[in-house]
Amino acid sequence: MVFLRVNNVKKSFDGKKVLDRVFMEVNKGERVIIKGPNGIGKTTLLKIIAGIITPDEGSVEFYEKPKISFQFQNAVFLPWLSMKENLALFAKDTEMLNNLIEYFSLKDFLHLYPSELSGGYQQIFSFVRTLSVPHNLLILDEPFKSLDPEMKKKEKNILKKHLEDKKITLLMVSHQEGEEDKEIADQIFTLA
Ligand SMILES: Nc1ncnc2c1ncn2[C@@H]1O[C@H](COP(=O)(O)OP(=O)(O)OP(=O)(O)O)[C@@H](O)[C@H]1O
Numbered sequence: 540m541v542f543l544r545v546n547n548v549k550k551s552f553d554g555k556k557v558l559d560r561v562f563m564e565v566n567k568g569e570r571v572i573i574k575g576p577n578g579i580g581k582t583t584l585l586k587i588i589a590g591i592i593t594p595d596e597g598s599v600e601f602y603e604k605p606k607i608s609f610q611f612q613n614a615v616f617l618p619w620l621s622m623k624e625n626l627a628l629f630a631k632d633t634e635m636l637n638n639l640i641e642y643f644s645l646k647d648f649l650h651l652y653p654s655e656l657s658g659g660y661q662q663i664f665s666f667v668r669t670l671s672v673p674h675n676l677l678i679l680d681e682p683f684k685s686l687d688p689e690m691k692k693k694e695k696n697i698l699k700k701h702l703e704d705k706k707i708t709l710l711m712v713s714h715q716e717g718e719e720d721k722e723i724a725d726q727i728f729t730l731a
Contacts, residue, residue: 541602542567542676542708543588548597550583557583558594563728567603570702570709572720575730581712582612584730585678588710608674612681612712614665616653622664623649630671639667642697643690658685666694670701677702679711699723 545563549556557580565571573581586592588599589607616625622645630636640646643663648656656664662685669679682698683691699722702709713720720727 540567541565542569543602543605544600545584545588546598546600548584548587548594548599550580550587550592550594558587558730561597561730565708565710565726567708568702568706569725570723571711571726571728572724573710573712573728573730574714574720579730581730582680585609585680585710585712589678603675605676606674607676607678608669608672609678610665610669610680610682612684614653614661616661616664618653621650621652622656625653626664626668626671630668632671632673636667636671639670639697643667643693659687659690662686663690663694670697674707676708676710679709681712681714683713683715695722 541564543565545561548558548561550558561584563571573584575581583592587594589609590599591609616622617628620628626636626649640649645664645667648660648664653661662682666679666682669677683694686694701707709723711723
């Protein structure tokens with residue numbers, strides 16, 4: 540069953556063509572990894588699908604009402620709130636949130652402010668928040684960036700379990716090497 544279709548999408552910034560005639564079809568529950576060199580337009584495509592950026596031409600059609608949770612490439616938190624307060628703002632699935640706090644051993648970090656966390660832990664908190672926002676379409680922009688191999692494995696394992704359990708559709712930008720993407724992806728979509 541088709542979940543979404545990207546139909547002939549074009550986008551330019553300041554007269555520079557970034558996306559040109561992009562077509563994409565994603566089935567419900569499918570896991571799509573989007574690849575391509577830096578600056579080719581991967582984030583722009585994700586933002587167009589999420590409705591954050593409007594395409595110059597073309598359209599994105601959904602065949603089921605999307606409930607989107609989006610992890611941005613750079614973690615965005617309110618600097619004047621603790622991590623606990625930041626999570627409480629959006630992470631409405633408290634069962635998922637508490638399970639993930641336990642799984643990633645984050646309890647000791649909850650009282651800290653975003654600027655007091657390492658880059659890797661900011662990414663993990665961002666991932667935890669994204670999974671704890673109710674969704675049927677999960678959009679992850681380089682979620683493994685800045686993670687050490689052990690954390691990356693942990694994050695991948697919980698992501699796979701989450702997708703399997705709930706029939707969630709995944710769009711993910713990733714720069715993983717070689718066979719690594721195949722652990723998660725049903726479809727690899729390359730922008731060139
Ligand atoms: N709001 C914007 N205004 C102007 N130019 C933009 C804007 N957003 C993106 N661009 C440009 O569009 C191009 C594609 O950017 P995008 O972030 O989509 O690439 P990417 O493939 O995700 O790159 P990376 O792998 O480095 O994250 C870049 O040249 C970027 O500078």
